[in-house]
Amino acid sequence: MVLNIYKYMNYYKITKTIYSQVIDYGTFNTYNEALNQKKLLQKHNWIKSKSTHYDKENIFPKYLLKKDEEDNYIIINKNTGKTYGSYKSKKYAKIIKRILPFYKENINITKIEKQALKEFYKYIHYNKFKDKYHIIYKNTTIGTYNTLIEALTERDLLIKFENKVYFENPNLFYTYDKKRLPPFYTSKDITYNPSQNKYKITKKIQNKEITLGFYSTYTLANNINRYLEKNYLELNVIKHIIKVTKQIQKRDNYINKINGIYYIKRRINEKEIIYAKYDDIELARYIRNKLKKNNWKKSSFESYECNYYQNQIKTKYYYDNTDFFKKA
Numbered sequence: 001m002v003l004n005i006y007k008y009m010n011y012y013k014i015t016k017t018i019y020s021q022v023i024d025y026g027t028f029n030t031y032n033e034a035l036n037q038k039k040l041l042q043k044h045n046w047i048k049s050k051s052t053h054y055d056k057e058n059i060f061p062k063y064l065l066k067k068d069e070e071d072n073y074i075i076i077n078k079n080t081g082k083t084y085g086s087y088k089s090k091k092y093a094k095i096i097k098r099i100l101p102f103y104k105e106n107i108n109i110t111k112i113e114k115q116a117l118k119e120f121y122k123y124i125h126y127n128k129f130k131d132k133y134h135i136i137y138k139n140t141t142i143g144t145y146n147t148l149i150e151a152l153t154e155r156d157l158l159i160k161f162e163n164k165v166y167f168e169n170p171n172l173f174y175t176y177d178k179k180r181l182p183p184f185y186t187s188k189d190i191t192y193n194p195s196q197n198k199y200k201i202t203k204k205i206q207n208k209e210i211t212l213g214f215y216s217t218y219t220l221a222n223n224i225n226r227y228l229e230k231n232y233l234e235l236n237v238i239k240h241i242i243k244v245t246k247q248i249q250k251r252d253n254y255i256n257k258i259n260g261i262y263y264i265k266r267r268i269n270e271k272e273i274i275y276a277k278y279d280d281i282e283l284a285r286y287i288r289n290k291l292k293k294n295n296w297k298k299s300s301f302e303s304y305e306c307n308y309y310q311n312q313i314k315t316k317y318y319y320d321n322t323d324f325f326k327k328a
Helices: 031-043 090-103 109-120 148-162 218-230 235-250 281-293 301-311
Strands: 005-008 011-018 021-028 063-067 073-077 083-087 124-127 132-137 140-145 190-193 198-205 208-215 255-258 261-268 271-278
Touching: 005 031, 011 031, 021 031, 021 090, 063 090, 073 090, 083 090, 090 109, 124 148, 132 148, 140 148, 190 218, 198 218, 208 218, 208 235, 218 235, 255 281, 261 281, 271 281, 281 301
Parallel strands: none
Antiparallel strands: 005 011, 011 021, 063 073, 073 083, 124 132, 132 140, 190 198, 198 208, 255 261, 261 271
């Protein structure tokens, strides 16, 4: 089955989530009818209109972009005359104009403006501790820049190369004006803890402040924070992040690295007990887990090690640059 086409009883339904809005594009008698409709919608950017064969009651609202008397931009609903803005940046206003139709008449302009900010500054991250801007693309830092204008210009080049758009025509480039940039997306939820040399994420949920955990890098903390906000702080997502965080932070409990050797040890009644030492962190974690499960009994070391090598066991845990957040 093709993405966005689902079998519903004896029919085929087209559904797509766009800008956090679940859009129902209708039900069709045959799979080919649904597939042809999907291709038509893709051609018209998934907009319900007469061109995509929807009736007047179901077509999306149309919006106009217009300059006001202060040379800023406002967005006008053609049907109702309701306005949004004004916005100093034409590019930012155009992104908002593109998002608005998918909300139909249920407009949450604060949420839409926030989505537009993320799109406007896509791939750009600010390191407030170094006062630098980074382009991070597919989990790789492409470059570091002193100014937001530099980062935006290089980001646009990256996107145009990615989309195989070449540069003989200078009009393909957007010229940014520092005075007209929308506010850069920054988070007050990330704070630096110098004593631990880690970055803490806190969230205010129902007037209660919750600490999600401490993270080794600002990039990881920022990725987690954006992932949460993308999912609008859903409780099940927050609980999952806390669980992941605990696994990151506790994965090496009772293991200490000394001169390249991993010691399994713990302190009981002020006395330090060393259970084993290995040069393989995976083996050390496996043995530590077995010891904990069996109430720290030393008698079965040989069988643990034998099982590890025979079955080539790898411990399961989340890494600090965990793949879990790649889609954040």
